[in-house]
Amino acid sequence: MSKLREGLSQYWLKIQSSLFPWLTEELGEATAKRQQLVMILEVVRVEDHLPGTPGLPGRPPSDRAALARAFIAKMVYLLPTTRALLDRLESDIALRRICGWEKKAEVPGESTFSRAFAEFAGTQLPQRVHQALIERTQGERLVGHISRDSTEIEAREKPVAKPKAAPTPKRKRGRPKKGEQRAKEPTRLQRQTRMTLPAMLEDLPKACDVGTKRNSKGHQETWIGYKLHLDIADGQIPISAILTSASVHDSQVALPLATMTAQRTTNLYDLMDSAYDASEIAGHSRRLGHVPIIDCNPRGNALLKADLEAESARWRRLGLERPEDVRYRERSAVERVNGRLKDEFGGRLIRVRGHAKIMCHLMFGLLALTADQLLRLVM
Numbered sequence: 001m002s003k004l005r006e007g008l009s010q011y012w013l014k015i016q017s018s019l020f021p022w023l024t025e026e027l028g029e030a031t032a033k034r035q036q037l038v039m040i041l042e043v044v045r046v047e048d049h050l051p052g053t054p055g056l057p058g059r060p061p062s063d064r065a066a067l068a069r070a071f072i073a074k075m076v077y078l079l080p081t082t083r084a085l086l087d088r089l090e091s092d093i094a095l096r097r098i099c100g101w102e103k104k105a106e107v108p109g110e111s112t113f114s115r116a117f118a119e120f121a122g123t124q125l126p127q128r129v130h131q132a133l134i135e136r137t138q139g140e141r142l143v144g145h146i147s148r149d150s151t152e153i154e155a156r157e158k159p160v161a162k163p164k165a166a167p168t169p170k171r172k173r174g175r176p177k178k179g180e181q182r183a184k185e186p187t188r189l190q191r192q193t194r195m196t197l198p199a200m201l202e203d204l205p206k207a208c209d210v211g212t213k214r215n216s217k218g219h220q221e222t223w224i225g226y227k228l229h230l231d232i233a234d235g236q237i238p239i240s241a242i243l244t245s246a247s248v249h250d251s252q253v254a255l256p257l258a259t260m261t262a263q264r265t266t267n268l269y270d271l272m273d274s275a276y277d278a279s280e281i282a283g284h285s286r287r288l289g290h291v292p293i294i295d296c297n298p299r300g301n302a303l304l305k306a307d308l309e310a311e312s313a314r315w316r317r318l319g320l321e322r323p324e325d326v327r328y329r330e331r332s333a334v335e336r337v338n339g340r341l342k343d344e345f346g347g348r349l350i351r352v353r354g355h356a357k358i359m360c361h362l363m364f365g366l367l368a369l370t371a372d373q374l375l376r377l378v379m
Helices: 001-026 031-046 064-076 084-091 094-101 111-121 124-139 190-194 197-203 251-266 279-288 304-319 324-342 356-375
Strands: 142-154 209-214 220-233 237-245 268-273 293-294
Touching: 001 064, 001 111, 001 251, 031 094, 031 304, 031 324, 031 356, 064 094, 064 279, 064 356, 084 111, 084 279, 094 220, 111 220, 111 356, 124 251, 124 356, 142 237, 142 251, 142 324, 190 197, 190 220, 190 279, 197 251, 209 304, 220 251, 220 324, 220 356, 237 324, 251 268, 268 324, 279 293, 293 324
Parallel strands: 142 268, 268 293
Antiparallel strands: 142 220, 209 220, 220 237
């Protein structure tokens, strides 16, 4: 943590000592939101991940670095549409210059913004920038807990109809004959234990469909769109993110998320709720060198449920807490990140369609959130 704080402090000192005085001299006194945007852009450095295009024939493309910074500003300022972003750039001289345009005439039109966004989605620019930021700031950090969970993402598109299941061949009822082998189709979790990370990600459903879950009050909720799965480190720092169809169960994404996170940082404990209670998930966590702490799912077993309640009552009667329960409470970090992404960084303002573009939109917001949370550690 000391190395992380030292590296972030260098960013903060650079911003305070040189960047803010220059911006104040050029653009006047900065508002809190403008300061937040400048600090995020300085930490993210999205322009370092864009390829240069010198000497190419034809009309030169619009400055992709300025466009990428503008999309981050759109998340920070909670602007719902590209049209709203253009209106803000036209009236806000400071924002326009922070993004990289000196004059109104230099700001491209809405169609150019749309083409650039499609290009960023196709090349997974925000995902690559976020991965580089995590590896730079969290690569040498020993993380205590990784909290894993998902959140619903509503989309403005028609859900894809599920294909009809292939008819299963009929078989005789009753027990199999002596020596007869009845092959069972392996589950996705069982297949994932033998797959690489790219293969696991490719196997996950990504089309828009209908998702259902039970909220904290026990009521069933339904939405059309997708589901964002997150791994969050101590300090509310997003480490990994995967977007799937809304109907995908949380457990189906645990293995690829854990593998992705293990490639970016080192952690000790994996915290998961009862949706992840599966032997394959716990075993994969242990193979990565982690300690899984997963809330037990009785799955309708009344006897097991009664035993769990009785054990909890005994601990309360003694006035003690299990160490696992104390650590499990750290999992609330993922809920706070989900809330910040939706309320402060555009997670509810989705106006694009398709898995790639929606993931690009969410990752621009998650990138800004990550930089903002890293800066909170040193401020």
